[in-house]
Amino acid sequence: MGLYTASDGHVDPYSLTQAIAKGARKYGALIFQGLGVTTLNLREDGRWVVSTTEGDILANRVVNAAGFWAKEIAKLAGSDLPLVPNHHQYLVTSTVPEVKALKREIPVLRHLEGSFYLRMERDGLLIGPYESTHTMRQCEDWMWNGVPEGMV
Structure with a gap:
């Protein structure tokens, strides 16, 4: 979902x-x-x-x-x-030709059951998990x- x-x-x-x-x-x-x-x-x-x-x-x-x-x-x-500083993990891909060819930005996808979000980042994608309170490191x-x- x-x-x-x-x-x-x-x-x-x-x-x-x-x-x-x-x-x-x-x-x-x-x-x-x-x-x-x-x-x-x-x-x-x-x-x-x-x-x-x-x-x-x-x-x-x-x-x-x-x-x-x-x-x-x-x-x-x-x-x-x-403000509360915290560490947040995310991954940014290199250029994805299909993303680069798009004429407009795709919507941000938030997958709550999978506990992550996905969005465009320049000509690639950014994928970030929603860390749990057990894994997110608040400083x-x-x-x-x-x-x-x-x-x-």
Whole structure:
């Protein structure tokens, strides 16, 4: 038995991030990459002082695009993101000619009895199991103490 949801879908995080960055740059945003953020301080005038490993940056707005470390960055701003890091297994195939020849994306297939999902990933397929609570490894240390630097 499979489950088809017509409005279901997925997003490629990298492509989404690049599209948002392109739009932000179009309207004057500066994007800094590869900097460690050490503190975030909101000033009385509503601007932010972002202290980084390369010095301070004064910003009108701050977008938390820290990915794996987003929870830690949110804490610096006095917020809590309800994120729990976990390990999830999935397999991505190389190019499948029949998939590459398709004119549109196929729906995501969720097979509940088989406990997996299948979707297109570029010109191939991505297959991921729904791990049980016994096999999914939630990283409780990362949840309580933060994701270690240099992970990913």
